[in-house]
Amino acid sequence: MTANTIQTLTSDFESFVNKTDENVEFWLARDLQHLLGYTKWDNFKNVILKAKTACEVSGHDIDDHFAEVGKTIEMPKGATKEVDDLMLTRFACYLIAQNGDSKKEQIAFAQTYFAIQTRKAELIELRLLENERVQTRQKLVETEKELSKVIFEQTGGNQNFAIIRSKGDQALFNHTTAQMKAKYKIKDTKPLADFMPTILLKAKDFATEITIHNTKQNGMKTESQISTEHVVNNKAVRETLISRGITPENLPAEEDVKKVERKLHTEDKKVLKNVDRLHKGTTK
Numbered sequence: 001m002t003a004n005t006i007q008t009l010t011s012d013f014e015s016f017v018n019k020t021d022e023n024v025e026f027w028l029a030r031d032l033q034h035l036l037g038y039t040k041w042d043n044f045k046n047v048i049l050k051a052k053t054a055c056e057v058s059g060h061d062i063d064d065h066f067a068e069v070g071k072t073i074e075m076p077k078g079a080t081k082e083v084d085d086l087m088l089t090r091f092a093c094y095l096i097a098q099n100g101d102s103k104k105e106q107i108a109f110a111q112t113y114f115a116i117q118t119r120k121a122e123l124i125e126l127r128l129l130e131n132e133r134v135q136t137r138q139k140l141v142e143t144e145k146e147l148s149k150v151i152f153e154q155t156g157g158n159q160n161f162a163i164i165r166s167k168g169d170q171a172l173f174n175h176t177t178a179q180m181k182a183k184y185k186i187k188d189t190k191p192l193a194d195f196m197p198t199i200l201l202k203a204k205d206f207a208t209e210i211t212i213h214n215t216k217q218n219g220m221k222t223e224s225q226i227s228t229e230h231v232v233n234n235k236a237v238r239e240t241l242i243s244r245g246i247t248p249e250n251l252p253a254e255e256d257v258k259k260v261e262r263k264l265h266t267e268d269k270k271v272l273k274n275v276d277r278l279h280k281g282t283t284k
Contacts, residue, residue, distance in 0.1 A: 006109065009105075009106065009109045009113070010113065012035055013035060013109075013110070013113055016028070016031045016032070016035060018087075024089070025089070025090055026067075026087045026088055026089055026090075027087075027088045027090075027093055028069075028085050028086070028087065028088070029044070029048060029085055029086035029087075029088055030083070030085050032044075032088060032093060032096065035106060035110070036096070036097070036100055036104065036106045036107055036110055037104045037105070037106040037107065038100075047096055047099050047100050047101075048066070048086065048096060050099035051066075051092060051095035051096040051098070051099045052066055052095075054095045054098065054099060055091075055092065055095055060091070064089070065088065065089040065091050065092040065095075066086050066087075066088060066092050067086065067087040068084065068085075068086055068087075069085050069086065069087050070082050070083070070084065070085060090114055090117050090118055090121065091114075091118060093110070093114045094111075094114035094115060094117075094118055096110075097110035097111040097113075097114055098111060127264070129198070130260050130263075130264060131264060132198055133197070133198045133201070133254070133257060133260065134257055134260055134261045134264060136198050136201040136202055136205070137193065137194065137196075137201055137257045139201075139205055140193055140201050140204060140205045140208070143205050143208045143209055143212070144161075144165065144208060146212055147161065147164075147165075147208050147211060147212050147215075148161040150212055150215055150216060151164060151215075151223075151226060154215060154219075154220055154221055154226065155221060155222060155223055155226070157223070160223040160226070163223060163227065164211075164223065164226055164227050164230050165230075167227050167230060167231050168204070168207060168208070168211075168230040168231065168233075168234045169192065169204075169234075170231075171230070171231040171232075171234035171235045171238065172200075172203065172204060172207065172234040172235075172237060172238050172248055173238075173248050173249045174238070174248075174249060175249050177192055180192055180249065183249070183253075184253035185253075186253070190256070193257075194256050194257045194258060195253040195254060195255075195256060195257070196253075196254070197251050197252075197253075197254050199241075199246065199251070200248055200251060203237045203238075203241060203248070204234075204237075206237055207230070207233040207234045207236070207237045208230075208233075210233040211226065211229050211230045211233050214229050214233075215229060
């Protein structure tokens with residue numbers, strides 16, 4: 001397959017992509033039929049049936065990837081006709097390509113094209129999730145700094161913050177901080193929160209925000225009062241999570257958020273270098 005052929009096919013496939021109101025990409029089966037070199041709809045329908053079977057076997061809902069729609073086509077003498085069509089996700093297109101006639105140049109191209117596009121989407125989704133976790137962890141750091149400040153202002157002691165935070169952890173996890181570190185196999189010097197999944201970081205942050213608000217609002221002056229408040233708030237958040245089928249201490253640990261942050265920073269620097277290189281190339 002020549003470079004020119006690859007460029008042409010890439011342009012063809014990308015020119016027929018559509019997007020839903022939710023910004024989800026899809027291709028229409030009638031368009032894909034011609035892109036893949038099938039002249040007869042009935043022959044292409046057989047490939048679609050095989051792809052649907054593969055979709056079901058892989059554990060995916062067929063209706064999520066092969067949505068039936070109608071399409072109006074032009075007939076001779078200005079007449080029109082309504083024909084069956086399908087909205088196909090990127091995954092559906094990939095399955096169709098995998099079940100098509102691999103001797104067709106278009107099929108061979110599509111098998112690679114949709115595999116790469118699917119992988120790109122997975123990588124983008126992963127990066128977004130990692131970025132959200134990093135930002136949530138940073139937010140918790142700021143919230144805990146605020147709680148530490150409030151505790152010092154109210155009680156006159158910095159050492160009370162560590163005690164109160166530890167009691168909050170025990171209320172949220174029904175385990176001590178040390179027990180959770182042992183469960184997660186975290187070094188004593190590492191913060192427990194650096195290994196929490198995003199949902200627990202948000203839960204912990206929410207409970208801490210409530211403690212700050214009520215400590216100020218009710219003029220709490222002792223470690224005992226603020227500890228009790230923080231425990232009550234973490235227990236309430238724990239009960240909410242459990243009522244939705246989420247037991248905090250049973251969620252697995254995730255990669256050290258500091259490592260994730262460094263990885264994202266490195267990737268950003270690479271992107272900036274590439275952009276800078278392209279910019280220099282266009283200004284020569």
